[in-house]
Amino acid sequence: MDQPEGIRLQKALANAGVASRRVIEQYIVEGRIRVNGRTVTELGTRIDPDTDLIDVDGTAVQLDVSKRYVMLNKPTGVVSTMKDENSRPDLRRFTKEWPERLYNVGRLDAETSGLLILTNDGDLAHVLAHPSFGVTKVYIAKVSGTVTAQTIAQLTRGIELEDGPIKADKARLLDVSRGSSLVELTLHSGRNRIVRRMMAAVGHPVDELVRRQFGPLHLGTLPVGKARELTKIERGALLTLSRQDSPAPAASEQRRAHDSPQENE
Template structure:
């Protein structure tokens, strides 16, 4: 027996936190009855429905994608914008969902999976999973400005955690800056650079923990190896705090 939200995550419906919202919204039935209790437990013998569709756990899969700009990182979009799942259509039979988010105009690495436990662990700030970005910013931040980012800057939702920041190279009147963070606030990197007066012109996520985009072209993906999945799980377990 397991909690209903964990079952839904294991079935690839959504990450566990999003699954909890589905339950609270009354969109989930167990054996024909609506269940709104987050602690409700089910087994693989129960019939679980989401919006009238029966869902069952599938084989766990782990995908690393290079997301192009112009795609949103949601399962579906009411405005009809292209989602990252459209890049998997006809290629991946399991229902997967993005781990965390990249905004529509940001490109780079994104993990997709139907493993709700790992997805939740990778996105929880206490596990401190590092994510590295290359940002083309307007102008040239001086060392004092970069130090501000390293120490943490005050945004509308509080101070950011310390970051690792490196000046990479100039590009005309602008600059490429590498920044590594382990939080996942909405549009965080863009907001951080705007705070110091150097707004982002282009943003690329180049690394998630030890994973890089080597061999991936824009819009392409690959399955993570069992060794990589194990390493990710060990990473989040070692960073529990």
């Protein structure tokens, strides 16, 4: 007699650390679990953990425990690559405690510090880094001069750069003191050095720049130069975001073969 294909849904979710099998069975009966976007209520449901996408209460679940997701607070002076051809300080020093080969999602330029995601999940990295998916990032910029309310309005209304118009999703003035200002900018653009170019265009060159947020992830109190694994809640939020606009697997492979993400700020 042939064995049924796949494994039981409650076993897969219990193995992923979501809850006990008994609790998960209750979730199934209550209609709180979806497989590939469709709600399942049958306790005998079987899945393929390598290909099926599962979410509980709308939050994606990581079934593949070989995938690693790390948050780094990148210092200034470090280039966003795993091996720099010019022997500049790179990201390798921050990945030594993990056995997997991790790669950065997008980039921060050497003079910019802040939140950088490191992972071995190529599908997620592609979705999050590629400009076409428009993942929101939040930056805090210390700039020269006194930024006015009119300048903030100009940033959200839009300005013209050499490679086309751009506007911040949100902008707010946090502080002004001793000839400099702190500005918070929220953007979904992946254009190269976009924050620095925007602030220079409105007459306030950036002196210091840090990325505080990437999609649903917040830097929080993570010290500069430190890295940590994402929590289960953070992984769920990140995977949920990556699946919202993610193309089908075949299309995803084709996109990665032909597209390359632009450099972030």
